[in-house]
């Protein structure tokens with residue numbers, strides 16, 4: 001703009017100089033005419049000069065105007081530029097304005113929303129406030145209640161504390177008296193032990209129980225050679241339990257008058273009495289076992305009279321194993337084992353351990369039913385029985401298995417039972433042809449060990465007990481050369497090894513083979529030989545019992561392997577229980593009378609002792 005102004009200014013100067021030059025030249029030559037007057041040409045020239053001056057003025061004016069125009073153009077351009085710029089700005093401002101308007105619109109809608117929200121919040125706040133007020137009122141109320149409760153609780157606690165203190169004093173007193181009672185209990189326990197064994201002693205070291213089994217289908221099975229009438233007669237029940245101690249046998253033999261015979265035993269079981277009841281009377285003997293006495297429980301009776309049932313439990317046709325499922329039916333052997341383990345569990349842990357041996361005496365030979373071959377299979381190995389230097393019976397090389405519980409024991413006995421010799425007889429199909437002897441040897445850590453320590457708390461009571469034992473068992477203590485150190489617990493036989501630390505006691509459980517008349521069992525050949533051996537060993541047993549009853553100096557234990565094997569459990573301090581098993585029907589009358597006779601003889605041993613103690617005779621027969 002400035003440049004264009006300068007240019008226009010210079011252009012203007014040129015125009016003015018050109019006009020000046022023209023004016024100066026024309027002024028001198030043409031103004032005067034020869035006559036001295038003003039000529040028309042002069043006037044025209046003047047006029048032209050004026051016009052030219054006017055033209056020049058006009059031209060100068062045009063130049064000025066053009067310059068002004070140019071300047072105005074420039075200004076216009078400048079303004080146009082400015083306007084252009086302003087338009088952009090206006091557009092931008094419009095855009096910004098639009099944006100702001102949008103923003104304003106959205107802001108106002110937001111403001112409306114916020115306002116609504118604020119209104120809602122205000123409402124909520126109001127509600128909250130009233131709720132908070134209510135809550136605080138509630139809280140105050142609850143606080144008050146809790147405070148009262150705490151107050152009551154504190155008072156109650158104080159009362160309880162007082163009561164507790166009283167109780168503590170009482171508990172302390174009770175603890176003291178409990179200690180006293182405990183001490184008394186231990187003393188009483190010892191006395192009970194002594195009394196229990198004295199009672200068993202009074203009852204006799206040999207006890208005879210008699211079990212009459214129910215009539216069974218094979219009792220009434222018809223034989224070929226007899227008439228129906230006679231068969232009915234043979235199946236009649238002749239043996240009855242008239243009370244807990246008496247057996248009545250109606251002897252009604254053809255051609256003879258009816259005779260009623262009664263036999264008395266320590267306990268008589270009728271056909272209805274369960275395995276449980278039978279075992280309940282046997283169980284006290286097991287207490288004696290852990291008190292240090294050898295115990296023998298044997299079932300005696302003719303074939304099919306229920307010996308195996310009583311000792312082991314029912315056995316199925318093809319499986320001789322003991323079934324633990326039907327616990328109610330279990331016989332004496334599994335129950336006794338369970339009881340032994342139960343009694344042991346009450347003793348200090350590790351103070352007792354149990355070993356088992358299973359043997360059968362077949363044809364006067366002893367077979368070890370737990371001996372194993374190289375493959376670990378059990379097979380009956382022949383063994384011999386000997387008398388040791390101490391006068392005890394022993395079977396060298398006999399297999400003893402340690403068992404920890406009744407289940408392990410039953411598994412072992414099952415294995416042994418598979419090998420037991422059985423043959424069918426006329427009486428029943430699974431007649432045992434051998435005597436089964438299951439022995440549990442219980443080793444007790446004793447005397448010098450602490451196992452009995454809790455029983456005798458002081459030297460004084462131990463000496464008192466020793467005195468009591470000497471009074472109760474003077475003979476046994478002399479006979480067995482028992483050593484009673486200050487803490488000995490029973491008249492047991494101490495092993496001289498290991499500084500008298502172990503006591504061994506034996507529980508022998510015997511299922512004898514059937515005592516029978518050959519005619520009745522209907523056996524011949526090998527079986528007849530078996531029967532003859534069975535009968536001989538049973539009569540040897542009877543002889544041993546007779547000799548003990550008569551207090552003979554020599555007891556013929558060695559007359560048979562059976563009696564030799566059982567020597568430690570028959571006679572002396574050992575407790576023997578003979579379970580007579582009797583078939584109830586007429587068919588087996590002779591065998592039943594024979595068994596009852598054996599039982600009566602066995603009782604003579606007891607009667608001898610009873611006599612000594614001036615008690616009335618308890619067995620009679622008519």
Ligand SMILES: Nc1ncnc2c1ncn2[C@@H]1O[C@H](COP(=O)(O)OP(=O)(O)OP(=O)(O)O)[C@@H](O)[C@H]1O
Pocket residue numbers: 212213214216271301302303304305306307308309310314315428430431432433512513514515581
């Ligand atoms: N008290 C009883 N209750 C029910 N069944 C019995 C009873 N006693 C024995 N029995 C049954 O009678 C049958 C013969 O009994 P068991 O085998 O015990 O006789 P046993 O005297 O052992 O004969 P053996 O000497 O020939 O072996 C068995 O089937 C047995 O289950």
